Amino acid sequence: MGDMESEEIMWKQIYTRLNSQKSVNKSDQTQHDITIQQVDGGFFEKFGSLFREHAEMAKTKEQEEKREVAEKAAEITPKEGDEEDNDETTLPVIAESEAEDSAASASDSDSETEKDKGDLIAAAFNIDELYTEILYIIIHNVGCNVEVSQNALFSYAQDAFRIPNDKHRKLMEEAESKADPELMINVEVIEAKELRSKDSNGLSDPFVTLYLASNSSHRYNTSVKSMTLNPIWEEHFALPITDKSIDDSLCLEVWDFDPAETVKEKLGKIFDVKGVKGMRKLVKEIAVTATTGQHVNELIGRANIPLNTIPASGMTMWYSLDKKNKVTRQGIVKVRVSFSSGKNNQVAQQEHRHMRRIILLHELELSKVAPHWWCGNFTYQGQQLLDQHIAQSGLTQTEVELCAYSVYAGVHQNHPLSFTLFSKSLEKLVKPLQTETICEEEVKLFWEATKKLLPSCFSIIRKIRKKGTTEKAVMKQVIEVLKILNYIGILEPRNIELFPSNLYPWVTFHGDGPNCDILGTLSDAVSQGANDWLNHLIENNRKPDESELARLQNLIQLIQLVRSDLQKAIEFYDKLFIDLVKFQYAKCLYIFYQAKIATLCEPEVREICKSLKKLHYIGYSYTSAPTNSDPEEDPLSEGTSLFEVYLAVQRFVTLGQGLCPADYDTFHIKNFHQWFHGGVAQWLDIAVYKALIRIEKAVELDQLVHVDTNLKYSSSAVDALTIFYQVKTFWQQLNWPDVEGCYTFIAKIIDDICRCCVFYADKMAARVDGMGDSQDVYEKKFEVTNEWCLAINNIDYVRETLEPFTRDLGMEDVLKKLADIKSPVEADRCRNTLNNVISNAIDTVRNKIIELLEIVANKMGPSMKRLLIEGAELGSQGCNTIDRLMMYVDTNLSTLHRELNDENFNRILEIVWDLLSEILNEIIQTNLEKRRPPPFFAKLRETLNLMLGSFKNPDDCSNCDALRRTEQILKINGLETADLIHQAYIEMANIFDKSKETPYGEISFRCRFQGDSLQIEVINARNLFAMDSNGASDSFVRIHLFPEHKFIGVDKPKTKTHNKTLFPLYDETFTIDLNPEQASIEDGLILFSVKDKDMLGYNNQYIGEAFLKFKDIPRTESSLSSLPQVKKWLCRPTTTETNVLKALETRQGDKQAKDFLRKYKQRMGS
CATH class of the missing domain: 2.60.40.150 (C2 domain)
Structure with missing residues (x-):
């Protein structure tokens, strides 16, 4: 375990060092780095470090974009409680030409063509009759609206209806000649609060009496609410008034009802009495009943409402209840008061719709307000005319809202109005429509208006990316449109053709009946909008250069723009769509985009991957690096861009896993890696040849000096590891998702890297061959050089990286997944295959190291043999020879100890011992044949021991069995015959024992x-x-x-x-x-x-x-x-x-x- 951990630390240190040494910034590169990279045009840097940097830059850019979009969305998203800016004085005004352009743009949103203002009026209603009715309303003005004078209203109406003066006078006379209208005042007694108690139990039994001051005999009573001081009635009354009643007052009186009870019954209430005051009241009631036998209702309080304070549009107010001789308030009562007439309801609604349309078109023409800005605010004159008509026609709030909705939807087709207007209108209409309090004709009118409104709503959704409008304005529009769609969806339209195919050619509805699917159409609108935008991008980003590189760059840019659009959808709109209409906007967009991107990218990528196979390399073996048959041409100039496309699609697919976890497995794009399979396979084929070329060059350029004073290897080792590192970086960036394909590629990478290691070992060995040999007039000898040691260290350094390299490739993780998909047996088979490849490469490289160490030792052999023989021949006379032997061995072993790592130094010691043993055996055998006397062998043994004493740790010599046996043979042959015979007896004694x-x-x-x-x-x-x-x-x-x-x-x-x-x-x-x-x-x-x-x-x-x-x-x-x-x-x-x-x-x-x-x-x- 310790070895594995040390290897892991070593590999990480390599990566850290490579990162610092192999900077892709040209200004930080050494001439050596530049020369090495020129061999293959920076092939590995392009696909390793630069590839990773591009990926990290793209990722960072996306994260930064996400942050900016989120911040921007937070700024413009309306907060709860924000009020709509409906002040018409702030509305932007556009020039006439701009208005025409906007109208044209609005009509582009799948809407029908509206007739002009004059045609509308003439076709829908007799203009003279309507204008006369307007004049009649102005003459018989009701309510307290006094902001505009009567003459100003006449002038306004004449301008709006475009009536000449002479015709105006004629129609005015007709209006004045008409009888006064039959007016009513509608009163709804809603509730009362904080009433004074009038009964002994501390409560009251209140009811309300209401009447006009001019006709007090005609009274109206509400029902009695028993035992309460906060009664709720919600009861309606209609009191007739005349045009002369403007100075009259509406009187409200709240009474406590006193039921007809006997004295006995009143005595039964004694247990309900509350306080002293309550007891006093009960006694008084009993006394009155006992004396007169009558019961009298008691006044709680009254309120007066002058009719001239009631606006034409009506009002809802709380009024204080007062009582004579009482300073304090006796309670409060809430009433709703409005005017009405006995006019036919259908006629009144029809009049109101056309009147509102004419006034609206007139004001739009005068104000020149920008499209989508008008939100329901009329001028004082226009509003007063509408209010008077409502009051004198007796229209309810629902009827007025429905008329307005219908008119606005029609006008909206030619002059887009604020969507807030429609969302608020629908909010008021939803409940009446759900409760079916509206007649069938009015329901039909509502849906006709809705059909006119919806095309512009879906146009907003489709053109959500349209430039020229602030994002805040777009978001407000989207919010209101979603509210509109939500309200319409709540109404659950059935058997209504809301989306005819002639207006919605992009809808994919295939049902048998009429299409009233709001969410389905919304999904189609989102997809169609994305499709329009995508087509726009493709057309505008198409470059005249149709090279493969240009096509790849186009794909990268397109994917980035699509991802940006998705990010904006997530941050800006997704929550709005979910909250308001329960629709996953970002998910819908992603589903559309993934299919489009797959369609666009797959054929391009597959074609370009095939084109990579145009490479034709010739000549390959471990001893000769490959050569490109066309070295002038870089066949992978578009390679970087190809894999940038891969990363872009990869990030896009990752985004989809979060947005659409349930649908992800059905997406074609999830198998995007298959498009690139040929490209990756070809890249790996090319990479191994490029690697061999670069390794050969690296060894050639290696000066065989330490790259650092603390490191025992030279530049070519770093260059070789750089290749491995860049390949690993490339592989990690790919993050290949398919397990079986992953195993195939990892197996190839491992095999190729192992081949490169062996190739490097061979080249490094050839590089130092012949170094250290010297000759003078006296002798030919070999001295161990730093170059030899560095070559050995380099090879060993590269070998050590193989196992940690395979771990960094994620081999074990892939094999675990393979065991889950296939079987543990299959995974073990694959593991054994890879381990055998690695082991074989490591053994081959290790054998190469041993071979080099043996070469070094064998080169030292002749000098050691000659010096040993001289020492044995001359004995004490050859002290100079002994010194030369000691110096030779000490110098070479010192160099080896200093330059080699411990493992390789110990290896060469063993080899030197074995070699020395062979040399001595040869000397012994030769001299035995020459019948040299025992003193010769004794001196030879003495010389050997002196030489072994020069080693850094002489005890290590005892670990060499061969040398120990040889030394024993020297000892034996150095004995005199008598001593040798005795030695034979000692051996026999040991054997016999x-x-x-x-x-x-x-x-x-x-x-x-x-x-x-x-x-x-x-x-x-x-x-x-x-x-x-x-x-x-x-x-x-x-x-x-x-x-x-x-x-x-x-x-x-x-x-x-x-x-x-x-x-x-x-x-x-x-x-x-x-x-x-x-x-x-x-x-x-x-x-x-x-x-x-x-x-x-x-x-x-x-x-x-x-x-x-x-x-x-x-x-x-x-x-x-x-x-x-x-x-x-x-x-x-x-x-x-x-x-x-x-x-x-x-x-x-x-x-x-x-x-x-x-x-x-x-x-x-x-």
Whole structure:
């Protein structure tokens, strides 16, 4: 785990360093960087760092745009409680020509052509009759409206109706000759509050009496509301008045009803009495009833309303109730008062509609108000005429609102009015229409008007992006239009053709009946508006240059503009559409755009991806970099733009996942990556060739110096890793969504990077070949150079990045997803495949490193061999040779230790040990053949040990088995023959000690040192090998002391012979006197040789032998019999393949060696 973490840290450090060293800013680049990039025109930078920077810039730009749009939307979105600016004095006024243009624009919004003002009046109503009616209304003015004089109204009406003076006078006479109108005053008694209590229970039973002051005998009463001080009546009354009643007053009296009750019944209320005052009232009532037997209603309070204070449009007011001799208020009462006449309702409505239309057209013509600005504010003259007509015609508020809605919808077709006007009107009409309080004719009128209004509403939705209007104004219009659509949707129109195909050719409705689908048409309008805008963009952004690059740039720009439009839709309008009409505006837009973008982009991208395959590369192998058959032409000049399109579409698709999570899987665009599959595959094919070209150039340009004082690698390693880094960056930016395709590409990238690593290793090895060799008149030698070390480090540095690189590609995540989609078995198979590719590449590169290390060591070999031989030949006389050997080894190993990393230094040490072992074996073998004396080998061993002492850590030498074996061979061959023979006995003793049960039997004995005397008790033998034909042996034991040349003159005791037995009991003790030197020999041995005696005594046969080492013999004063028995298995020599015996065999001219070997082999063959 530690290694993985260290590799991860290393890889991150590489990336950080590359980011700082490989800046795409030309001013920060070194000449080396520029030269390297010129090899392939900055291929990897374009698709790596620059590609990422473009992506980040685009993302940042989108985020900034989103922030700006959100801030702007927050500024212009109306807050709750904001009041509409309906002050007509602030309305913008346009010139006549502008008005005509606006009208033309309005008529463009799918509306019918309206007739001109004069035609409308003449066709709909007799102008003279209507004008006479207007004059009649002015003459019989009702209410308190006194802002405009009667003459001013006559003048206004004459201008509005365009009546000549002579005709005006004639029609005036007709109006004046008409009888006075039959006027009524309509009173609605709504409620009262805070009434004074008149009953003993603290409450009252109030009712209202109303009458005209001029006719007090004609009274009207409301119902009685029992036991309350805050009664609600909501009762209507109509009182006839005359034209002369202008100075009359309406009287309102609130009374407390006193029911006819007996004294007994009144006494029953005693428990309901409230307070002292209540008791006093009850007693008074009982007294009156008992005295007179009558009941009298009690006045609570009264109010007077002068008729000349009531406006023609009526009013709703609270009035104080007063009472004679009472200073305080007795309560308040709320009433609604208005005028009306007995005129036919249908005629009155028809008159009002045409009158309102004429006045509106007149005022629009005079004011020159801009389209969509007029919101219902007439001049004083116009408003007073309308109010008088309403009052004198007896029209209700609903009827007036319906007339106004119908008129405004008609005028709106030619002169667009404010949509606020219609939304407010609909707000008032929805409830009456839902409750069916409007007659069928009026309902029909409403829907006809609505059909005229709707085209302009959907035109606003379609042209929501139209320039020339402030965004705040557009948003206000959209809000009001959505309110209108919401109100119409609430009314649930059925069997009404609201959207005829001739006015709405873009509607996709395919139902059997009439189309009254508000939300469906809204969706079509949104899509059609987006389609119109998109077509406009395509036409206006089309460039005459039809190259692939230009087409890609067009696509990028188009996607950016569409995304901006979506962002604006989200921030500006989506919440409005959802809140007001339960319609997901941004989602509808996205669904339309994704289909359009897919249609536009897919064929272009696929075609361009195919065109990338026009590349034809020739020549490729690990030893020769590929060459482009047409190097003058860069076939991927449009490549960057192609993948910018990919990123743009990718961000667009990501936006769709958030906007349309439920519908996302049905979108064709979600598989957009498939369009680019060929392009990515071809890019990777090209990338590996470009990489090999750049690697070869990087190695060629490498000065083989450290890129940094703290780093042990040179520029080509950084250049190679830059390629890997840029490829990784490109892949991460792609963020390929398809798991199987992702695996395919990752597998290819890994395979290609591994090939590049191997290629780099080969090129780097070739780059340093021949460096370090030198020759003078005396010798030819090799010195380890920094260049060699850097080459090794470079290759190892690149190798180390392979595994972290694959992790950064997201290999494991892809394999986990593959296991979910396919199966864990399939994922494991893929994992093993990739791991094998990586492992093989790592092993290949590691072997290349080892090969280079071996080359370095082998180049050092001849010099070390020559110096070793000279040192062995000259011995102490060749002290200069020894110094030169020490210096040579020390210099080279110091360079290796300083320049190589620890792992590679340890590797080359092992290789040097093995090489040194081979050199020594060769020297040994050669000189053994030459029968060089032991001193030669001893000196050679001494020289070797001096050389090993020059290493930084001599203990490391002991870890090399081959060198240890070679040193042992030198030691053996450096011994004199007597010492070598003793070494053979020591080896035999060691071998015999490890032996288990043998067929030759077992011997028991005791030994001790007493002073310098050696006492030996031979006790017995068991299971001896039968040497005679009778199945027994005639055995005896001979005792020898070794090394033999140090015990010359010492007795070799022998036991008595025990005949015909395999279990002899010797039971003999021998004392051998030694001098102190002999007694203290550390590697001394006792040999117990058991033999079978020949009957003549001339040819004793060898049974077996056992050894006891001096170091295992106790030195004690205790008696020998008190010591434990020592039992040893009897053994025989079995091999001559030991190093000691081989060394003895090489001494053919040495009689002592020849005798020993002869006897040794005899014992083997016994």
